[in-house]
Each structure stands twice: as C-alpha cells, then as structure tokens.
Amino acid sequence: MKLLVVLLGLLCTSVHGAPNLSEKVHSPHPAYVKDIEILPSDDTRITQGERAFRDQFPYQVSIEWGNNQSPTHLCGGSLITESVVLTSASCIRNYGTYIIAAGILNRGENSSSAQRRNVDSIVVHENWPGEGPAPFDIALIKVASPFILTSSVRVVGLPAQGVVPSGSAVLSGWGRTFYNSVLPTVLQHAYLQILPNNECARSLINQLGYSDPLDDTQICTSARVSDQTKRVSVCRGDSGSPLVQGYVQVGIVSWGLTPCGTTFAPSVYTRVSTYSDWIDDKLEQLRSAVPSGIDNE
DSSP states (O other), X not given: OOEEEEEBSSOOOOOSSOOOOTTOOOOSSOOOGGGEEEOOTBOOOOBTOEEOOTTSXXXXXXXXXXXXXXXXXXXXXXXXXXXXXXXXXXXXXXXXXXXXXXXXXXXTOOOTTOEEEEEEEEEEOTTOOSSSSOSOOXXXXXXXXXXXXXXXXXXXXXXXXXXXXXXXXXEEEOOOSSTTSOOOSBOEEEEEEEEOHXXXXXXXXXXXXXXXXXXXXXXXXOSBOTTOOOBOBOOTTOTTOEEEETTEEEEEEEEEEESTTSSOOOEEEEXXXXXXXXXXXXXXXXXXXXXXXXXXX
C-alpha cells in the first residue's frame, strides 16, 4: 500500500532561526519519489479513538473556516487564555473567514454551552516555511472578544521552556476516525504513549525510508495501544489539536502518514515547550496590538 506524508490540518509553521537538528536521524535507505507523495495539510484525524463526554476537554476548540460559504470545521485548537487559541500554522489560510467555537461536544452544535467568536488577529511563527510537513508548525489566534470561562470553556496550561515530555498523554479532536470516513460529529479522544524521538525516527525510516522532517522541536506518539491490535493515529481534521498531560499541553498535531490508521507509523506533533518563550512573547504583543489580520513576524 502506498504511504503518503500528510500535514494534519494545513501544516504551515515558521520560527526564529533554524531548528536544532542534533537528534535528527537520516535514513540509510533511499526514498523513492514515485512511492511517496506530499499531500495537502488538511489530512489528519484520530483513528480508533473513543467518544468524549461533555466538558471532558473544555480547552478544546473547533477552528471553523469558510470561503464564500458558512464556516465549518477545519482544524482543532486549544484555548490558552480567554482570548487566544493555540493551533498549528498549517491550519492558517490568508483568505476566507474564521470562526472559533468553544464549549461544544458535537461539531457545529449551537447548545447553551457553545460560544463562538470572530477572529481579531492571527500570528504565525516567523520561520514557518508556508507549507509542510516542516518544523515551526505553530500559530496563535486572537478572538475579537474574550470567551466567558465556564465548566465547558476553560484554558489549558503550558509547559516550561525546554521540557521534554514522556509517558502517556491524551489527544482530542474531530478528525476522521478512519481514512475513508467522514468527520465525526462527536469529539473523539485517545490515550497515547509518547515515543522518544530516536524510536520515532526509526519507525518513520521503516515506513518511509527516511525520517525528515522530524527533529527535536517535535514529539511523536505511538500508534500501538497496549493489549490491542488497533492502530491509533491522527488524521484529517485533527491538525492543530492538543496533546495534553495532566492539563498541560505538550503537543500540537502536525503531521503523519496516510492512509490513516492502516499502519503502526507514529503521529508527529509540534513540541509546545520548544515555543513556550515565543508564546509568552507573542501573548504580550497581542494584549496591546491593534487588529492586524495575519502576522508572520
């Protein structure tokens, strides 16, 4: 079966300077272009996940987007302040209309707990190359008016700069539950094991023949679930969604392989702790900024 490298959302990220590639592992085997394709970055989801219950992930938001039509779910994101959403740069387009939906369990719902906000401004990491898969897949979205914090709408914590996560974590999102399925109505989640990057690189080499663009600004989760044969991975619609440990966000869904859920290939995330200082700096700027649309500075 042909494997495709995909961006899980619209994978575009930029950052100051080049990433540290000290942990990058290159394949000893050649890759064949005819067998590997780069796909649009909106191809991500949680395969083999389970339905969430209401208010289980109150920091989760749906980033809705439309161009000359009503906005619908495009990517996931997380609320990190009452006014700012953390997501992947690959989810950002420079045209169309964005709406941020919080406090929802069912995609597109208009319940009493649901809150929707227009977008004031967007900050994409300055070193994001504009397409991926690539490092620096991170962006901030400031809404036009703050969300009201409730039992259904809460902010998630952020890690200290440079902390390298390990162990298990929970992923949530509205991505596809199988590679040829439609987007689920109900929010999905899965508990996953974080892989050391050297193990992740070896797995990618086994699947693709190379590990690019994996580096130490990213983290991976295993597709394997203990005592089960099912394969759990991100898929279309999951890009930008949060990977969380103990109510601290450690990852942002970035890229993976498709067809989703058909191999034991790992899923790859932006490591939030790589950018904690960058986030703090941009949050300070956003507090005093006038509306300016999309900013790549």
